[in-house]
Amino acid sequence: MNPVYVVMIINLIIWAGIFGYMLNLSKHMSALRKKLNKLSDNEH
Amino acid sequence: MRKAWLILQKDIQQEFKTRFAVNAILLFAVVTLTAVSFSIGTYSASQEILAALLWIILFFSAMSGLSHIFVREEETHTADTLKLVALPVNVFWGKFFFNLILLILVEIIIIPLYFAVMNFVVIHTSFFILVMLLGSLGLTGGGTMVAAIISKASAKGALFTVLSFPILLPVLVSAISATNSAVGNDPVSLTGNAIQTMIAYDVVIITASVLLFDFVWNE
Amino acid sequence: MYLHCDAVTKYFDEKLIFKNVSFEASTGNSIAIIGPNGSGKTTLLRILCNLMQPTEGIVKYKHNGNVLLKQQAYRYFSLIGPYLELYEQLTARENLTFFAKMQDIPNYPNLLTRLMQRMNLSGREDDPVKTYSSGMKQRLKYVFALLSEPKILFVDEPRANLDEEGIDTVYSILTEQRKKGILIIATNDSEDLKFADYKVTVHA
Amino acid sequence: MVKKIWNTILFVWMSGVIVGAFIWATQQKALKEYTRIIYFHVPVSWITVLAFLIAAVYSFLYLKKRLLKYDAYAEAANQLGFLFAVLATVTGSIWAKVSWGTFWNWDPRETSIFILLLIYAAYFALRSAIEEQDRRAILSSVYAILAFVTVPFFVFIVPRIYFSLHPDPVINQTGEVNMDFKQRVVFFSSLITFTAVFVWMLKTKFEIAVMRLRIKKLEREK
Numbered sequence: 001m002n003p004v005y006v007v008m009i010i011n012l013i014i015w016a017g018i019f020g021y022m023l024n025l026s027k028h029m030s031a032l033r034k035k036l037n038k039l040s041d042n043e044h
Numbered sequence: 045m046r047k048a049w050l051i052l053q054k055d056i057q058q059e060f061k062t063r064f065a066v067n068a069i070l071l072f073a074v075v076t077l078t079a080v081s082f083s084i085g086t087y088s089a090s091q092e093i094l095a096a097l098l099w100i101i102l103f104f105s106a107m108s109g110l111s112h113i114f115v116r117e118e119e120t121h122t123a124d125t126l127k128l129v130a131l132p133v134n135v136f137w138g139k140f141f142f143n144l145i146l147l148i149l150v151e152i153i154i155i156p157l158y159f160a161v162m163n164f165v166v167i168h169t170s171f172f173i174l175v176m177l178l179g180s181l182g183l184t185g186g187g188t189m190v191a192a193i194i195s196k197a198s199a200k201g202a203l204f205t206v207l208s209f210p211i212l213l214p215v216l217v218s219a220i221s222a223t224n225s226a227v228g229n230d231p232v233s234l235t236g237n238a239i240q241t242m243i244a245y246d247v248v249i250i251t252a253s254v255l256l257f258d259f260v261w262n263e
Numbered sequence: 264m265y266l267h268c269d270a271v272t273k274y275f276d277e278k279l280i281f282k283n284v285s286f287e288a289s290t291g292n293s294i295a296i297i298g299p300n301g302s303g304k305t306t307l308l309r310i311l312c313n314l315m316q317p318t319e320g321i322v323k324y325k326h327n328g329n330v331l332l333k334q335q336a337y338r339y340f341s342l343i344g345p346y347l348e349l350y351e352q353l354t355a356r357e358n359l360t361f362f363a364k365m366q367d368i369p370n371y372p373n374l375l376t377r378l379m380q381r382m383n384l385s386g387r388e389d390d391p392v393k394t395y396s397s398g399m400k401q402r403l404k405y406v407f408a409l410l411s412e413p414k415i416l417f418v419d420e421p422r423a424n425l426d427e428e429g430i431d432t433v434y435s436i437l438t439e440q441r442k443k444g445i446l447i448i449a450t451n452d453s454e455d456l457k458f459a460d461y462k463v464t465v466h467a
Numbered sequence: 468m469v470k471k472i473w474n475t476i477l478f479v480w481m482s483g484v485i486v487g488a489f490i491w492a493t494q495q496k497a498l499k500e501y502t503r504i505i506y507f508h509v510p511v512s513w514i515t516v517l518a519f520l521i522a523a524v525y526s527f528l529y530l531k532k533r534l535l536k537y538d539a540y541a542e543a544a545n546q547l548g549f550l551f552a553v554l555a556t557v558t559g560s561i562w563a564k565v566s567w568g569t570f571w572n573w574d575p576r577e578t579s580i581f582i583l584l585l586i587y588a589a590y591f592a593l594r595s596a597i598e599e600q601d602r603r604a605i606l607s608s609v610y611a612i613l614a615f616v617t618v619p620f621f622v623f624i625v626p627r628i629y630f631s632l633h634p635d636p637v638i639n640q641t642g643e644v645n646m647d648f649k650q651r652v653v654f655f656s657s658l659i660t661f662t663a664v665f666v667w668m669l670k671t672k673f674e675i676a677v678m679r680l681r682i683k684k685l686e687r688e689k
Binding site: 186189190193194196197198199203206207209210211213214241244245248249252253256259260263 | 617
């Protein structure tokens with residue numbers, strides 16, 4: 001296997017890991033924000 | 045310190061009536077020793093491997109018995125009673141010395157057996173004893189603290205080993221390499237390092253435990 | 264001796280147990296903590312004894328005008344409760360000797376004999392606690408609590424597991440404690456309430 | 468708006484580093500193409516350690532101040548640390564396979580990252596075994612600090628006992644001297660990028676943690 005591909009694969013794994021995680025986080029965050037808005041609306 | 049001694053006395057008194065911890069840890073040690081001995085069988089393992097196996101047996105025996113001292117207080121609802129009459133620091137020392145005595149007792153029984161069964165030969169005896177002592181101090185220090193933590197969680201038994209292992213690994217690794225020197229396998233230069241590491245580890249883990257125990261006990 | 268419980272609130276995670284419980288008591292006072300089952304009477308007692316941290320608010324002890332630190336305060340009070348057990352495998356004497364030594368009680372053998380007699384337990388000193396009946400265990404807890412001659416006595420359900428005779432003894436103890444120190448009981452029993460100068464109600 | 472600008476800068480910078488690493492930087496003779504792995508693998512490993520440190524600091528703060536916020540921060544840092552530890556382990560393992568022939572051979576740094584992984588895993592195991600949140604916060608903080616004080620010992624023992632196959636000593640035998648200018652520029656920019664990405668992730672995690680706590684508070688006030 002050409003070494004440059006190995007390096008690329010490694011690089012890809014790292015970025016995929018980070019982005020996958022962040023994507024998950026942002027999904028989570030918008031869900032939480034919705035819930036928070038709903039809760040604070042009920043207050044008033 | 046007198047109070048710590050009283051707690052130690054109380055725990056020994058209690059232990060004498062049931063012999064639960066002693067039985068658990070000792071039987072565990074004997075069973076593992078037998079298993080190791082059987083699996084090696086007639087092959088002659090190198091002294092290097094035997095040194096490592098000895099510590100693995102001791103580590104897992106410790107894992108089977110050292111948590112008992114805190115788990116018992118929690119499960120019989122006596123922890124609160126003890127809290128009402130004792131300062132945390134005394135409780136820690138009392139439990140620490142109980143575990144130390146327990147572990148050394150197991151070592152006194154297991155190590156001669158190990159010599160006999162496994163063909164294990166120690167060349168520098170006094171050095172070996174020093175290594176055992178320092179190693180036991182480290183195992184007990186970290187083990188007692190983790191025992192205090194897990195006594196307040198669920199799934200105590202499994203958790204104890206999982207939490208202890210990474211924390212006890214430095215002392216375990218140094219003890220194995222120092223034991224290696226004791227059987228005459230390694231150059232002397234390495235010996236000093238392992239001993240230094242163990243002393244430093246013992247001091248650090250025991251100090252940290254004393255400082256942190258307050259939070260765990262009076263949580 | 265002076266006990267001050269200021270705006271104590273306790274949550275278990277999101278569940279509110281009680282909110283803003285405040286009272287104060289000094290020598291000669293007695294207080295009953297009342298509330299329906301599961302309202303957190305026991306939790307409040309545990310907080311007062313420093314066995315548990317309140318979510319908000321503070322508990323303060325004063326002795327001769329000085330505020331006591333946590334590590335000093337525990338010498339001045341005793342607690343009797345169903346969740347507070349003695350060492351089952353040890354005998355009554357071993358248990359009590361251990362606790363007496365831990366609390367630096369001078370002349371404890373005499374005191375021990377006297378209290379065992381008073382709680383109608385003499386003769387059973389050298390039996391393991393696990394052979395005791397639940398009523399006897401409860402009486403033994405009184406011996407343990409009174410051993411240190413506490414300035415403040417906390418009692419959770421004074422009558423639990425006791426027969427007529429036991430209750431009489433306990434009541435005489437409560438009367439005494441009320442005179443010479445502070446008495447705090449958690450109860451729902453109207454009989455027990457006779458011992459209280461005033462009541463603190465806990466509820467969510 | 469400011470946030471958007473920062474994100475754009477970060478994105479451009481990141482792309483620059485990747486391009487630089489693959490095209491601009493020169494290759495090390497001994498490592499050939501694999502030189503480039505250093506620009507990604509090393510920063511990831513560094514962040515594993517950084518996250519562990521941050522978690523220990525917040526654990527300590529929690530024990531001092533008893534604010535649940537700090538415990539949530541420590542947990543967030545540990546979660547990110549675990550993610551980066553997994554990334555470092557996987558990428559390192561692939562690298563080990565192509566250059567040394569095996570996926571795993573207990574080289575000192577592999578050992579260190581493995582121990583960090585174990586500690587992270589133990590931390591989460593402990594958290595999942597305690598129901599009540601105050602108790603969970605205290606016990607896991609104590610455990611994080613206890614683990615933190617023992618980790619430095621691996622720095623002393625591990626390299627002395629095991630022989631290292633890791634190329635870092637080859638490159639850094641006398642500090643950073645053996646890296647040439649271009650390599651150094653790319654390496655440090657990459658380190659900065661990854662740290663910036665990590666800080667950004669951590670901030671997001673903190674935000675989420677704070678939101679969670681607020682939701683809980685609102686719910687309990689009802």
